Amino acid sequence: MSAIVEFDSVGLRYGTGAEVLRDLDFRLAKGGFYFLTGPSGAGKTSLLQLLYLARRPTRGRIQLFGQDLTDAPRDFLPDFRRRIGVVFQDFRLIRHLSAFDNVALPLRIAGTSEAELESQPELLVADEPTGNVDAEMAIRLLHLFTALNRLGTTIVVATHDISLIARTPGAQLIRIEKGTVSDPTGLLKNPPAGGARVP
Ligand SMILES: Nc1ncnc2c1ncn2[C@@H]1O[C@H](COP(=O)(O)OP(=O)(O)O)[C@@H](O)[C@H]1O
Ligand SMILES: [Mg+2]
Structure with a gap:
């Protein structure tokens, strides 16, 4: 199994508060399509922020693209x-x-070259992307996500939108509740090779 993301006993607290994320232990398979679900306040946005390196964990280790970022210097992260x-x-x-x-815009602003964009992001993270858009744009976005996934991009979408999930057979659900992810089947600890690629 080739993991694109690996969380190892990860916790996150804001300031001196209690941990809002705790004991996160999971791997995401390269090429997988994942929906992150769970009630408001469960920690979805915080988890995604760790994934796209907007925050660093206050505990544990995160590996991305096969590299441990725990002690990586700050100027390492833009790449x-x-x-x-x-x-x-x-x-x-x-x-x-x-x-x-629309999806490329923030990457272009971050300095991704057109040549790099041609080869697609390796990981796409979306936080309730259809919350503020009409039904037509929601479908267009989902089509983009599935098209990118077919080309090999690993997709992680936090959503409450059941219709989005229903339209994406083969995607894997990650449920987060009270700051932690349950993994009763063990699939997130040892994902099947290739992940849950959308057919
Ligand atoms: N910047 C922040 N400062 C302090 N607490 C925060 C901050 N962002 C989120 N939280 C708290 O972390 C918990 C998880 O929030 P969040 O990740 O936004 O969950 P979700 O996206 O699932 O609604 C909540 O209790 C929220 O109040
Ligand atoms: Mg949120």
Whole structure:
């Protein structure tokens, strides 16, 4: 199994508060399509922020693209970020841009070259991407995600949108509750080779 992301006993606290994420132990398979679900306040946005390197964990280790980032110097991170596409929760899609250009916009701003964009982000992280868009744009976005996934991009989408999940057979659900991910079947600890690629 080739893991693109590996969390090892990861915890996160804000300031001196209690941990809002705790005991996160999971791997995401390269090429997988994952939906992150769970109630409001469970920690979805915080977990995604760790994934796209907007925050560092206060405990545990995170490996991304096969490298341990725990002790990586700060100036190491921009190169990693350029390999990650992000669609934010309050992201307003720009109507006249294609779904691809909307997703590419933050990468372009971060300095990803057109040549790098051609070869697709290796990891795409989306935080409730369809929360503020109409049904047509939601479908366009989902089509973009599945098309990127077929080309090999690993996709992680936090959502409450059951219809999105229903339209994506083969995707794997990660359920987060009260700051931790349960993995009763062990699939997240030892994902099947190739992950849950959308057919
Ligand atoms: N910047 C922050 N400072 C302090 N607490 C935060 C911050 N962001 C989120 N939290 C807290 O962390 C917990 C998880 O929040 P969040 O990751 O936004 O969950 P979700 O996206 O599942 O709704 C909540 O209790 C929330 O209040
Ligand atoms: Mg959130």
